[in-house]
Amino acid sequence: MTHINTLDPGASPLDYYGFELRRHREAASLTQKQLGDIVYCTGSLVGQIETARKLPTLPFSERVDIALGTGGALSRLHELVMRSQLPAWFQQVAELQARAVEICSFEPQMVPGLLQTRAYASAVLGVLDKTDLDDRTAVRLARQRIFERGEPPVFWVILSEAALCQEIGGRETMRDQLAHLLSFEGNPRINIQVLPFSAGAHAGLTGSFDLYRFPSDPTIVYTEGYGSAHPTANPDTVKDCSLRYDHLQAAALSLKDSAELIRRVMEERYGEHRDSGGDPVA
Incomplete structure (x- = not known):
């Protein structure tokens, strides 16, 4: 267990955050409890973050x-702290997502992390391991802050219809997740298309992949294995996956028709069922 007197600010971004929080608090002549009272939390929580x-x-x-009165220092540091908590194999990918001006993603099985709700993300992350699940979920959701920048990336997503039907976290979680997808209708920077079952054989049968495009650096193709990331700038791979993505977009429904399908699945598959008296039933 880390002790506050031996906290090394160079050990990690989280340690540095704790060190800076303690330094600023002591400079203001406040106890942990006093600061907690001011920011609506317990002094114990302040102490846990400081350590x-x-x-x-x-x-x-x-x-x-x-x-x-830190001038926003801790808020700016927060993003670095959260990124440092990602699995080591994924940290490079998160940096690529943060730098990209355009992200093209194909997901045949589930909603991608950048568009997941808290409940959906928690259900995905907690399948085999519920250790520190709240913190791990918060770390995943923190990646979505790239869309809050002044110039956020353009995000193109192609979801298989299967991703809409795979019930993750229960009906309510799925209903909220699909409603979240629909909330991006009309947002020109977040574009969601659905590849319907009727498309049959398609160019993405070998699995999910992402394309990250940058202002001047080469395009990166990203594929993922169990506990491993595989980014590459190999020109042949980039050319092949770019062509595959073009074909997937051509086979997918339009943005408008995709939203209509998402809405229909949300209402028919996950909508609230009622008995003859009008009361909701499971």
Whole structure:
């Protein structure tokens, strides 16, 4: 267990965050409890964050920045902290996503992490391991902040219809997840197409992949294995996957028709069923 007197700010971004939080708090002559009272949390939570035993949330960071007059330092550090908590094999991929000006993603089985709701992400991450599930879910959702930048990437997603039908986390979770997808209708930077079952054999049968495009650097193709990431800038691979993506887009439904299918699946498959008296039933 890390002790506050021996906390090494160079050990990790989380340790550095804790060190800076403690430094700013002590400079303001506040105890952990006093700061907790100001930012609406317990002094124990402040202590856990200062000793790198608990991940800070963005709202916590923003409130502390205001309370301690740090000029937004902890809020800016928060993104680095969350990225550092990703599995080591995925951290490079998260950096590529953060730098890309365009992301093209094909997912045959589930909604991609950049568009997952909290409940859906928690269900995916907790299949075999529920250890620190809340923190791991928060780390995944933090990646979605790339869409809050002044110039967010353009995100093209092609989902197999199977991803809409695979019930992850229960009917309510799926209903909320599909509603979340529909919330991007009309957003020119987040475009969702559905590859229907009727498309039959298609160019993505070998599995999911992403394309990351940059202003000047070569395009990167990303594929994923169990616990491993495989990004490559090999020109032949990039050419092949770019062609595959073009064919997938051609086979997929239009943006409008995709939204209609998502809405229909949400209502017919995950909608609230009622008995003859009008009361909801499972």
